[in-house]
Amino acid sequence: MATIVHRYRRRRYHQRVHAERAKPLEQYTSEELYASFRFGRDDIKYIADLVRPTLQHQTQRSHALSVEEQCLIALCFYACGTFFQVIGDNMGVRKATVSNVVTAMSVALGSLINQFVSIPKDDQTAQTKHKFFQMGNMPCTIGAIDCTHMHIQAPFEREWEYVNRKGRHSITIQLVGNADLIITNCVVKWPGSVHDANTPEQARFNSSHCKTRCAIERLNGVLKRWFACLNVLREQPKVASNIILACIVLHNIATRRHVPLDDNFDGPEADVEPEQPPMFLPNEGHTGHAIRDAIVRNYF
Structure with missing residues (x-):
């Protein structure tokens, strides 16, 4: 009887077969890597070392993904934004x-945000101003x-807080950038309903602004x-x-490593966000106008 049971169990056992995975770092040209992942071979290895x-x-065990494979999968998603199923089919994973x-x-x-996103130090300030x-x-x-909006799916909790003026669910992010397109500060946490304050207008100051x-x-x-x-x-x-924080870090990595930031990729046009009416808070207007008037008086 034991022999029969043993044979039955052996008959039911099937060895697990893993699908063959894509190997872009070995198979793709530099141009193909850049088009699909936005980074070259050396840049991808650099990013892999950061998160290793x-x-x-x-x-x-269980045919675990290498750090390089994980980087390629994530970079592919960041670059194209397509469905996970499509990326999985292309990369040979579920x-x-x-x-x-x-x-x-x-x-x-995202845990590297303070390493790659920071306000210019004293020795860099003069060059930035220039x-x-x-x-x-x-x-x-x-x-x-x-500030700009990043559209998301409707949240399960407090859904109404994420509805922006255009009736879409979004997260409002605040970015500070320098003249070289490097992000020096960011805030990624506000629901889409949070107001984006307007900017002042005044002749030559406004033109320069x-x-x-x-x-x-x-x-x-x-x-x-x-x-x-x-x-x-x-x-x-x-x-x-x-995901937004990850893209911000990757943007600064690309800029500092002189990866060409081609903004002419084939893809959806970014939404044009209409200007919002100014929001005035008590007692803040006089100080702001005084500072602006001082700049106009001294420099324009």
């Missing part, structure tokens, strides 16, 4: 694996600030075109915020 302490598996990798990679990159002055004759400027703001406006456009996933994030706010 967090993403490295202790064993190869949809659930793609989801887990993107989540883990986003947290790992570049902004060359751009639009705006004095004493170390950064241009703007607009020219200087071109840096942050172009930065917003480059960020959304370069990382197409930011156009629509089919995630809940916490996961979406981690």
Whole structure:
């Protein structure tokens, strides 16, 4: 009887077969890597080394993904923003694996935010001011600030807080950038219903102000075109915020490593966000106008 049971169990056993995975680092040309992942071979290896302490598996049990494979899967999602199933089919992994990798990679990159996103130090401030002055004759400027919306799926909790003025669910992010399109500060946490305060207008000051703001406006456009996933994030706010932070870190890595930030990738056009009416808070108007008038009087 024991022999019969043993044979039956052996007959039921099927060896697990793992699908063959894609190997872009070995198979793709430099141009193909850049088009699919937005980074070259050396850049991808550099990013892998940054997140290796967090993403490295202790064993190869169950055909575990290498750090490089995890990076490629996540970068593919950031670059194209397509469905996890499509990325999984292209990379030779399951949809659930793609989801887990993107989540883990986003947290790992987001943890590096203070390393790659920071206000210019004292020795860099003068050079930053000079570049902004060359751009639009705006004095004493170390950064241009703007807010933009990243669309997400309807949250399960407090859904109404994330509905913006256009009736879509979004997260409002605040970015500060310099003249070289490097992000120097970011806030990624506000629901889409939070107001985006307007900017003042005044003749020559306004003209200079607009020219200087071109840096942050172009930065917003480059960020959304370069990382197409930011156009629509089919995630809940916490996961979406981690993905946004990851893209911000990757943007600064690309800029500092002189990866060409081509903002002409084929992809959806970034939404043009209409200007919001100004929001005035008690007792804040007089100080702001006084500072603006002083700048106009002294420099224009």
